[in-house]
Amino acid sequence: MVQRDRREVEKANLTDKRYPIKGMNVWTPYGWKIMQAIDRHIREGFDATDHQEVCFPLLIPEDQFAKEKEHIKGFDAEVFWVTHAGLNPLDVKLLLRPTSETAMYPIFSLWVRSHADLPLKTYQIVNTFRYETKQTRAFIRVREIHFFESHTCHADFEDAERQVREDYDILEELASKWCIPYRLLKRTEWDKFPGANYTVGVDTLLPSGRSLQLGSIHQYKENFSRPYEIKYEDEKGEHRYVHQTTFGMSERLVGAVVAIHGDDKGLVLPPDIATNQVVVIPVLAKGETEKVSNAARALRDELKAAGVRVHIDERDVRPGVKYYDWELKGVPLRLELGMRDIEKGKVTFVRRDTGEKSLKDRARLVEEVRSMLALIAHDMLARASKEMASGIATVDSLEGLPEKMIRTGWCGGEDCGHEIENRSERNILGTPVEKDEFDGKCVVCGKPTKTPVYLARAM
RNA sequence: GGGGUAGUGGUCUAGCUUGGUAUGAUACGUGCUUUGGGAGCAUGAGGUCAUCGGUUCAAAUCCGAUCUACCCCA
Known part of the structure; x- marks a missing residue:
């Protein structure tokens, strides 16, 4: 079944894998059209909610990258470096963006002066680079990633929270166009985005039983605005740091559409995505x-x-x-x-x-x-949603787990969390953001809990 | 991170053990006949055998390194 996910992608000829760099594939005309359709939906969704499209440079100076400690710790093992210009070594090394926080935020600190400049809502659709050490896979795990990222700045935490909720709404509309079911799951403390206050993963389930993260929404609070000094003057004349959020998605969406809807005859495209309907x-x-x-x-x-x-x-x-x-x-x-x-x-x-x-x-x-x-669109989403629901098993023991996404009880403690991951041989995806009735006990310590946790083998 | 398998026209593949310039299919070009679920005949073109180096009179074949792809385990 794992093989099926891959075969469908390859048969459909959306990408040419013969380019001689690991994890960097060529988009074929047909594949690119599909990606562009998805990008178009994203632009429509974010333009309609007053986001502004921007485009920042690909290269980031090393010192600028290093300002937020958690962030650099999370990424420095997987960045590509530019060390030379022509024949001369560079005084300050440059890196290819793995994500654009550190490219954008020094400039945001210049753009944001007063409360009247807020909220600042931007996004860009660009390529990012990550030196993946694991097995690469077309659309799912690549080293050059076609990436969407929104970055917003807000006057306070509550306004940033409103932004996160708006992101959920935008996502819901987009996913219905793509006929992709998903769950919003709040990541554990040890699995959140480097530098984030909290991270919400957008996870779907593939026919193989593995989960696939389609995107993530982050609340940064002041974690980046402090080191990057993104400050504004409020109505009372006081200087405050902005609160920030981001939302990221990638070409994995193409992989998800292909894997979730494809069958033995090949691709099955949702009508909103199809180049030819x-x-x-x-x-x-x-x-x-x-x-x-x-x-x-x-x-x-x-x-x-x-x-x-x-x-x-x-x-x-x-x-x-x-x-x-x-x-x-x-x-x-x-x-x-x-x-x-x-x-x-x-x-x-x-x-x-x-x-x-x-x-x-x-x-x-x-x-x-x-x-x-x-x-057709309605039926495709309904079928995929049903499939995802039936691919989730609620259990009260970690013994003899089925090859599904697992829903079980967790007290929320870090020790119990690690034990759940070890014993289940799965990753904790997180706890549900949306309403999800549950009344059970932590599978490890037995403490009663009203919150379930989701586990899966990640793709 | 650890282990394994493989790379030959666009695609798939024979040849490799036992060294002597490469087999077949499919796709492609052209012409005719066809057209309600992968048509037939004729004809044509397409390969520095992944890359680099070594052994040899001679390397797709033997040896080494690199790159890439895939599989298994953490």
């Missing part, structure tokens, strides 16, 4: 080729005018080849049009997610396509 296949017949072609092009034109992303496949190959091709590529809806349909005034609809075929009236084309795409 609909593919039209003309089924030509001897002597009638012109007639069928024209009718098929008319379908294409009508859908295109209605704002549907549609492609007509007029290659001179047999229809069966086209069916297999577009199934592999994951196009949500296939329309077939041949003489048989034309004579009846129908169009053949074939859903990618279920394979179900149906005949629809040609006259009602646009509304039938729209409602079918909506139905």
Whole structure:
């Protein structure tokens, strides 16, 4: 099953792994289109909530990177360094950003002067670099990461908390477009982001039973604003440090879409992500080729005018080849049009997610396509959510655990936490942020608790 | 972090034990016939055998290092 996650990614040809640097792959045109669709959703979501897109430099000077002690401790083992410029060694080494806090915050300290400048809400979509020492894997663990990161500054803790809640709302809307179920889990103290006050992980579950972290939301409090001196003057003329948050997601989203929705025939793309939402296949017949072609092009034109992303496949190959091709590529809806349909005034609809075929009236084309795409999106999310729910097992003992995500009791103590991780041979993902009824005992010490903890083998 | 397996036209692969310039399939180009689930025939093009070094008259083949991919264990 672990293999399946990988095979689907590779068969679909979204990335070319032949580039000769470990963990650095080439995006193919089709793969990049999918990534761009996801980026577009992210931009829409964050623009709509008054975030400003920015773009900071890739290189960070060593001294600037080193200001926050926890942060550098968490990252310095996995940064790439630039040590030379041309033939000359650099006085101050430069690193490729593993994440952009230390690139942005010195500049934020110049941008933020007064309470009127707050909140400062920014984001960028850039590549980051991490020298992963573990096995690399396309989209899931790479050394050059296509990365989204929002960075915000707030007058006080409560306003930063409001930002975290806004991030949850944005995420919910995005994930429904991607048809990806997830849990918001507050990480343990020993697993939080280096430098954060607390970290909330966005975790999904793959068909293999392993968890995949899709993103993370961090509350920094004043942990970065103090070393980077991001201060403002409040209404009373007093100088205060800002409270900060970040939200990060990456190309892992593509990996998640592929692994969660893909099947034996290849990719299955959610309609909001699909480069082509609909593919039209003309089924030509001897002597009638012109007639069928024209009718098929008319379908294409009508859908295109209605704002549907549609492609007509007029290659001179047999229809069966086209069916297999577009199934592999994951196009949500296939329309077939041949003489048989034309004579009846129908169009053949074939859903990618279920394979179900149906005949629809040609006259009602646009509304039938729209409602079918909506139905496909709805069903894909519903199926994936159900799958994730059934992949979580609630237990009151760590013996003989099933190959699932585990939900159990934890008193919250660090000693018990480590013992849970050791005995279960899984990682603690965290405790739920959202409502999650539970009434049990810590599996280690037996102390009663109302909060469950989630464990999994991480991808 | 520890161990293991592998790299040959775009892709997959034979050849490696026993050294003598590479096999087949698929995909690709062209032409004709086809078209409701992977068509057929003809023809054409495509390889510094991962890289670097060593042994040898001669290396895909033997030896070493490096890079990359994959698997298992922590």
